[in-house]
Amino acid sequence: MIRFKVNGTVRETDAPPMARLLDVLRVPLGLTGTKEGCGEGECGACSVMLDGVPVNSCLVAVGQCEGREVVTVEGLAHGAELTPLQRAFIEDGGAQCGICTPGMLVAAEALLRRNTSPTDDDVRDAIAGNLCRCTGYQRIVDSIQAAAAAVRAKTSKASKASKAGGETGA
Amino acid sequence: MSAHAPAGLARTEMVCPKTIAEACAVLAQAHRDKRAASLLAGGTDVIVDRHLMPIEKARPLDLVVDLTGVDELTAISERDVAGERHLVFGGGVTYWQLRTDRRVLAAIPMLDAMAKDVGAVQIQTRGTLAGNIATASPAADGVPALMALDGVVKLVSEGGARTVPLDQFFLAYRKTVLAAGELIAEIDVRVPLPGARVTWRKVGTRLAQAISKVALAGVIEEERGTITRARFGVASVAAVTHPLGGVRALAEGKTFKALDRATVDAAIDLEIKPIDDVRSTGAYRLHVAKALVWRALAP
Amino acid sequence: MTSRVDRTVGKNVSRVDGHAKVTGQAVYVDDLTTPGALFGGTVRSAVARGTLRGIRKDPSFDWTGITVVTAADIPGDNVVALIEDDQPLLAKDAIRHVYEPVALVACDDPVRLQQAIAAITLDVEPLPPVLSIEDAEAKKQIIYGKDNVQKRYVIEHELGGKTIDELILACDVVVTGRYAVHHQEQMYIEPQGMVAHWQEAGEGAEAGVGDGVHVTGSLQCPFYVHKAMKRAFALEGDRVHIGQAVTGGGFGGKEEYPSILAAHAALLSKVAGKPVRMIYGRKEDIEATTKRHPARIEITTGCTKAGELVALKVECAMDGGAYVTLTPVVLSRGILHAAGAYKWKHARIHGWAVATNTPPNGAFRGFGAPQTIWAIERHMDRIAEKLGKDPLTLRQQNLLAIGAVTVTGQTLTQSVGVVECIEKAVKSSDYFAKRAAYAKPSPAAGSRTRTRRGIGAAVFMHGAGFTGSGERRLKGKVQVDLEPGGRLRVRSASTDIGQGTETIFRQIAADAAELPFDTIEIETPNTSNVPDSGPTVASRTVMVVGSIVGKGAKMIADRVRASGTGDFATLADALLAREKKVSTLVEYEPPVAVQWNDDTYRGDAYPCYAWACDIAEVEVDLDTFETKVIGFWAAQDIGKAIHPIMCAGQVEGGTLQAIGWALYENLVMKDGHILNARMTNYVIPTSKDAPPFTTFLVEHPFSGGPSGAKGVGELPMDGGAPAIAAAVEQAIGALCNDLPLLPEDLFRAKSKSQVARS
Numbered sequence A: 001m002i003r004f005k006v007n008g009t010v011r012e013t014d015a016p017p018m019a020r021l022l023d024v025l026r027v028p029l030g031l032t033g034t035k036e037g038c039g040e041g042e043c044g045a046c047s048v049m050l051d052g053v054p055v056n057s058c059l060v061a062v063g064q065c066e067g068r069e070v071v072t073v074e075g076l077a078h079g080a081e082l083t084p085l086q087r088a089f090i091e092d093g094g095a096q097c098g099i100c101t102p103g104m105l106v107a108a109e110a111l112l113r114r115n116t117s118p119t120d121d122d123v124r125d126a127i128a129g130n131l132c133r134c135t136g137y138q139r140i141v142d143s144i145q146a147a148a149a150a151v152r153a154k155t156s157k158a159s160k161a162s163k164a165g166g167e168t169g170a
Numbered sequence B: 001m002s003a004h005a006p007a008g009l010a011r012t013e014m015v016c017p018k019t020i021a022e023a024c025a026v027l028a029q030a031h032r033d034k035r036a037a038s039l040l041a042g043g044t045d046v047i048v049d050r051h052l053m054p055i056e057k058a059r060p061l062d063l064v065v066d067l068t069g070v071d072e073l074t075a076i077s078e079r080d081v082a083g084e085r086h087l088v089f090g091g092g093v094t095y096w097q098l099r100t101d102r103r104v105l106a107a108i109p110m111l112d113a114m115a116k117d118v119g120a121v122q123i124q125t126r127g128t129l130a131g132n133i134a135t136a137s138p139a140a141d142g143v144p145a146l147m148a149l150d151g152v153v154k155l156v157s158e159g160g161a162r163t164v165p166l167d168q169f170f171l172a173y174r175k176t177v178l179a180a181g182e183l184i185a186e187i188d189v190r191v192p193l194p195g196a197r198v199t200w201r202k203v204g205t206r207l208a209q210a211i212s213k214v215a216l217a218g219v220i221e222e223e224r225g226t227i228t229r230a231r232f233g234v235a236s237v238a239a240v241t242h243p244l245g246g247v248r249a250l251a252e253g254k255t256f257k258a259l260d261r262a263t264v265d266a267a268i269d270l271e272i273k274p275i276d277d278v279r280s281t282g283a284y285r286l287h288v289a290k291a292l293v294w295r296a297l298a299p
Numbered sequence C: 001m002t003s004r005v006d007r008t009v010g011k012n013v014s015r016v017d018g019h020a021k022v023t024g025q026a027v028y029v030d031d032l033t034t035p036g037a038l039f040g041g042t043v044r045s046a047v048a049r050g051t052l053r054g055i056r057k058d059p060s061f062d063w064t065g066i067t068v069v070t071a072a073d074i075p076g077d078n079v080v081a082l083i084e085d086d087q088p089l090l091a092k093d094a095i096r097h098v099y100e101p102v103a104l105v106a107c108d109d110p111v112r113l114q115q116a117i118a119a120i121t122l123d124v125e126p127l128p129p130v131l132s133i134e135d136a137e138a139k140k141q142i143i144y145g146k147d148n149v150q151k152r153y154v155i156e157h158e159l160g161g162k163t164i165d166e167l168i169l170a171c172d173v174v175v176t177g178r179y180a181v182h183h184q185e186q187m188y189i190e191p192q193g194m195v196a197h198w199q200e201a202g203e204g205a206e207a208g209v210g211d212g213v214h215v216t217g218s219l220q221c222p223f224y225v226h227k228a229m230k231r232a233f234a235l236e237g238d239r240v241h242i243g244q245a246v247t248g249g250g251f252g253g254k255e256e257y258p259s260i261l262a263a264h265a266a267l268l269s270k271v272a273g274k275p276v277r278m279i280y281g282r283k284e285d286i287e288a289t290t291k292r293h294p295a296r297i298e299i300t301t302g303c304t305k306a307g308e309l310v311a312l313k314v315e316c317a318m319d320g321g322a323y324v325t326l327t328p329v330v331l332s333r334g335i336l337h338a339a340g341a342y343k344w345k346h347a348r349i350h351g352w353a354v355a356t357n358t359p360p361n362g363a364f365r366g367f368g369a370p371q372t373i374w375a376i377e378r379h380m381d382r383i384a385e386k387l388g389k390d391p392l393t394l395r396q397q398n399l400l401a402i403g404a405v406t407v408t409g410q411t412l413t414q415s416v417g418v419v420e421c422i423e424k425a426v427k428s429s430d431y432f433a434k435r436a437a438y439a440k441p442s443p444a445a446g447s448r449t450r451t452r453r454g455i456g457a458a459v460f461m462h463g464a465g466f467t468g469s470g471e472r473r474l475k476g477k478v479q480v481d482l483e484p485g486g487r488l489r490v491r492s493a494s495t496d497i498g499q500g501t502e503t504i505f506r507q508i509a510a511d512a513a514e515l516p517f518d519t520i521e522i523e524t525p526n527t528s529n530v531p532d533s534g535p536t537v538a539s540r541t542v543m544v545v546g547s548i549v550g551k552g553a554k555m556i557a558d559r560v561r562a563s564g565t566g567d568f569a570t571l572a573d574a575l576l577a578r579e580k581k582v583s584t585l586v587e588y589e590p591p592v593a594v595q596w597n598d599d600t601y602r603g604d605a606y607p608c609y610a611w612a613c614d615i616a617e618v619e620v621d622l623d624t625f626e627t628k629v630i631g632f633w634a635a636q637d638i639g640k641a642i643h644p645i646m647c648a649g650q651v652e653g654g655t656l657q658a659i660g661w662a663l664y665e666n667l668v669m670k671d672g673h674i675l676n677a678r679m680t681n682y683v684i685p686t687s688k689d690a691p692p693f694t695t696f697l698v699e700h701p702f703s704g705g706p707s708g709a710k711g712v713g714e715l716p717m718d719g720g721a722p723a724i725a726a727a728v729e730q731a732i733g734a735l736c737n738d739l740p741l742l743p744e745d746l747f748r749a750k751s752k753s754q755v756a757r758s
């Protein structure tokens, strides 16, 4: 039995340890948001976060996940509230056919967690492992930048608010 | 699920050791028991191979030794060897670590450049230096970079340890000196002297997620105009990553001005005979290898 | 006119399928849960041409629980019904390409399935294969008809009793060129897949599903599949139910091939008595499904010294592959675009497609036009060179315009925005200044970074909608139903494959009905509950189907409003209570002015054209010949951008496919085998390879489209490659007449031109 956390909940699987994380997520765990486009690490449609870093779930053996934490596209939103990235992908043309979208969002989320002011080159580097055949990438880059701006606006508001709070408290 | 899965999946056992010693013991035991065992690190070579292998050729594995839980293998440390600064990477160091480790960024930016050129982020977070070396693909990117940095690998087994310079590690196409029961514990590289000319240039099929058609790493040091050190590693031009020893011999001890393109090209002609494959042509590879070496050496 | 609600056309409303796609809830074919389903797989020939003598099952293999079917199990006709009946669903005797399906296997375990496939051997007597256009034309082996020609078309324009050669020779300046283009793989990120469930009479009653065969999958054209299935299974149409799962890209690749996959899955399901999933892995998808047609195009032209184009001769050969599939239509569109966006006094365009023993080529975004536009655009640059003119100036001098006549004799009467496209792209890219600057030898660059830049332009048009009388024959239909609460449900067979049909139809319907956007529902296409609005191809969805969506929505809304006074929802409910069903079926009527003669190939080839100017700026490494596209400007006249962000997404995505075709993608074939059927080796651009795009949507409305919209789907595929080639030529000075322009090709071209010069 392999135990690991998926989207915040501990899950167990009796899959063989060399089964691909992708297959375990999709079939027994029913998390079909993670997609398979190639099965060889090229397309990134299967991207998930493993202990906070983006990986291709088609290249991870589920046995390697024992005790670790996986976040899939289904685990990005906070309940019903979409993340800034998810909202931006809907509004700014980041998703067309949508098959690359789950992986893109995971890769972009990982970027924004380490850098909320990325350059376009940073964005392109962060999603270079996620092939998209629909968009030409421009709208995806724009969506990620829009989300980054939203995150920055929120944190600066929050820090202003907390500063203000601090002042009143003083 | 697409209708493909490696055969014998269910019978493969996985062990997850926490130390190098434990991993070596498991390997040795498997060897004694005549069980087919394999090391697994980031899986970016192993799992792809297993998945794409035609079913009739697939060789069932009895045991997989997962190294991703061995903390010793992910360490990056520094040491002094005969007055020179060296960095030592655990075999499990990933490309992503190279891209984010302050010491590496400051001491050997070339490794950052190389790591940035490997696959893409999802590959960089998983792929390891030892995996790159052990796979022994002539198209590997990590290997030429480490080779140009005078990389030396430390191989550890239950019985002990030995060190092998990287340019003597590869025997033939995908054949290495690595013996059953051994694993790559460390890779030691020499930090180039300040002011050294350090080159990394990958020519791949595209700018990310690309297999090298040619990649060149070079470290060139000089003292008052004379080249004191000219080390290279070049990918995808021979059956194994090539150190271009002939060019090294030609350049070391000479001034930059004393080198000319024709002589350097002739030295390269003697060393490599790149081939045609689905990604490129031999003629193109030879041309590019020469041009890149010349860019590294040109006055 | 004041509207009752805010108009949505022209606004970037939120994508209706966006939420499901960003949360992972959208259900693609591989995500369907199908309890008890078997996995299906295919046994393929592995020989390019031969005669099938037998199919052997390894007796030492345990066959229990494994279903194997062959051609003999097909209840109806063993053909993939489309245009010609030449392609079998499963080969019976003749093998015509390496990936020809011969038998199908189903099993409940994917590993055993692979083993079973490996345990079947085919006894094939090989015959010498025909592997290229030249092989086919040599006619040493006849593999199709009497001369290997699958289809031939000729367009003749104002020859006045002379031959085109005579007319050309009478001109001041004669230029001849030969241009070639290669295969292209669609490489949608979601491989093809189908889930089929065969239900005998009575069986399906419980779940509310009719008996017969149910297939759901990744597809563009449910009624193509429907038609093919009826033939293959000898079934009445009402027993064949074809539904679309959310589809992860198509680009033409999911136009004709899904008919084969659906029939395969259904056949296995029928014989095995269980649902069957057939989801291709990437390798099988690349090997077996259709590709863009390679072509060889020879052009000879005559013009005046001042640069006025006079006479055009085009000889265009396309490689159709092993079966006809949609080749005649691709060829037709190809030759109809071969004259480019220019005026010619005289023209003769001759196109033919030949059969080869390679996987069948078929639909791919652009549908033949990218091939011929490549040729004519490269040729325009050759003429400009000969005349010593700027290539864009030469184009501007000869553009088609309102009142001008095309080579099929069509007088353009409206919606020609090409001049504005050129202006916008030129201004924003600073084309002329850069072109002049890059023409000068660059200052001696340092030895470490040896790069040179170039800039190039392409001007082009793309016919919107079906060719000629296609729409008149097809009679596409849309149904709009009134539903409780004053909601409208639009039923059409037009699929959303990422381009946003669902959102755009809602916008069109909402505006036409003057109802809020979210009161419109779009039915997910299933042949059992939508009428046949025609295939989702040819950039026809918005212009043609969209126009009747609007019409139907307005008709229903008008009826509701005419039924009394009060708010819409109340009136609607009252009307529904009285009439039970309030619905309308609208059929497309092509504008009467559009007339076409299929026999002479004269007349109005398309109701209108979309126009564009693409400008590419590149930097080429003079040692490695890697080309980096550093800027791309696309100005495209699409009539009306119903949803500007989605339109721009179409333009940029299509353009990047064109850039991929030019600079990265190359299908390597040997003896009919594809050697690089993997994403690792068939290389499409990543985000790092893609240039930043500057996109302009130009709007010269077409009276026949909703709010003036024309097609946008295919146009962007046409101009990228020639614009890149022009830029690369300027940067390195090697002739780029053949695709692809991989570094190896440029290196070879450059070495050759150096040899030639010395």
Ligand SMILES: Cc1cc2nc3c(=O)[nH]c(=O)nc-3n(C[C@H](O)[C@H](O)[C@H](O)COP(=O)(O)OP(=O)(O)OC[C@H]3O[C@@H](n4cnc5c(N)ncnc54)[C@H](O)[C@@H]3O)c2cc1C
Residues within 6 Å of the ligand: A040, A041, A042, B038, B039, B040, B041, B042, B043, B044, B045, B046, B047, B048, B067, B091, B092, B117, B118, B119, B120, B123, B126, B127, B128, B129, B130, B131, B132, B133, B134, B135, B139, B140, B141, B142, B182, B183, B184, B185, B209, B210, B211, B212
């Ligand atoms: C999409 C994609 C893109 C890629 N791009 C690049 C690229 O640009 N450049 C490049 O060089 N490579 C690339 N690779 C290949 C691969 O990522 C690298 O070679 C990587 O370094 C392998 O490391 P790993 O940890 O994933 O190896 P694994 O797959 O885990 O193992 C590879 C081999 O090494 C052995 N091994 C692992 N660790 C040890 C050890 N400590 N001691 C001894 N043997 C060991 C394993 O037994 C196995 O034989 C790419 C791969 C993919 C899938």
Ligand code: FES
Residues within 6 Å of the ligand: A035, A036, A037, A038, A039, A040, A041, A042, A043, A044, A045, A046, A047, A056, A057, A058, A059
């Ligand atoms: S399916 Fe994992 S990278 Fe493509």
Ligand code: FES
Residues within 6 Å of the ligand: A094, A095, A096, A097, A098, A099, A100, A101, A131, A132, A133, A134, A135, C189, C248, C249, C498
């Ligand atoms: S949106 Fe279709 S592949 Fe990216």
